[in-house]
Amino acid sequence: MKFKATTLYNFKQQGLTLIYFMVGVVLFTVALPLLGIIFTSNAQIHSATNLVVLFTIINFIGGYITLAQKNFNLFIQNGVGRHTIINSVLSVNVVFALINALLAQGIHGTFNTKYFQIRFMNFIDDFYGPNSSYGTHNIVWRFLFILLVLFAIANLGSILGAFWSRFGRIPRIILILLVIFTPTILMNVYRLLSATTQANVKIIIAQLIGIQAHSGIEPLMTLLVIGILTGLMVYVLNFKRELKRS
């Protein structure tokens, strides 16, 4: 009963996050470009949304919400044990990774056809190339790759949710600013590098995290290990989590 109620509550919260984001996606990447195409008769207009990145954000926020202090407090108020909370969060993270991976694949497959002028991009193609093991023709591998990325990301969100309440106001602001500006700064530094150095940096990062170019099963295994490790972290951070008195 407690697991069912906890899972349903988490499911509704993640579902709402997904709906809000999808409304935004439809508005900014489909409706507005379509209007542009209709009014200008310019078939060259295309949307440049990176689907996997978008669903990564959705899953991260969803994962964060499920273990944020607000939800944790409600579950504890209603006599839910820590193990049930953790099991429920991990289950919902898996289910939403599955749903979002299907959506990412579905939207990509639907819109990137000859009937639509709206193009969705996918970082997997950018990184591995369309003819790799994770190319558009290899649906199952590509799907598994996205699924594992989204699961690990949702778990990372849950870890942040568990941590967030431990930070004071100033550390929170610093953390938010770091999250916002670090990628921008790093990307600008990266762009300043020569083409050769850029290629080398790419190889080093890929090898560091176990994702090698031209694919194979290794990236999937790496992602699976990351998913399991983050899942374990969710467990460790929460099984003795106490209520914070305000």
Place this chain on the structure above:
Amino acid sequence: MKSINLTFETGHIYGLLGRNGAGKSTLLNLINNRMFVSDGTIALDGHPIKNNEQALNQLFMTSEDTLYPGDMRVKKMWRTTQDFYGTFDWSFAKRLARNFNLDPNFKLKKLSTGNRSIAKLITALGAPTKFIFLDEPTLGMDATNRDIFYQALLEKFGSGDQSLILSTHLIQEVEKMIDHIFVIDHGQLIEDQSVEAVQSHAFAISGSETLIKEHIASSKIMSVEPFGKQYKVYVRNYNLADLPDSLHAESLDLQAYFVKLTNRGTF
């Protein structure tokens, strides 16, 4: 908290008393799986409570801290309680809300402190648990609402299959309702008795210092007050039959007893 050992049984209204910072809320948080003990066990019918949902399903606690999201409506709080506990006493909750003039469609964050306390109280009283723990339940409530609340408690806990553990500083207001008290002081349990036993053995005894010292064991004295040329001592666990005619005794109400017990003084 230091080595506390106490038992709650069904069919009682317990008063958990203590001064500010004595450890009442910590104790309730420990019992309700909100915090964990570093040593010892908290059990329900012999089964440890820690993360045991069968046991946790028999406990419900509300405190000053609001653990519900601010944007949750009162009615949704009740629905949530039903989802997590299996059932909820809707008719009792609706009737109580009417008595309190509380609109269940309001969001928690839109309610005043007093009404927020009322919303949490109604939720607690509608929960189908054996033990209900209320930590400072009347925070921000006016005298009329507190009266409605006490009436509701008497109605709800008259049946005998549930127990209420009430932690409050308004001792005089609850004195007539509670039948057993636990007093916590500096993290230790210093009193565990029925109200009847406490009141029949707690007195303010006045007389000369010599007579008092002669007839009353110092271990029974809670507090000493100079009273002109005489002294007034506040005693506990004292048998009135032992009192000599030369000393005068007055009964203590629960609040006076608590004040003297937790604010000790000696000759």
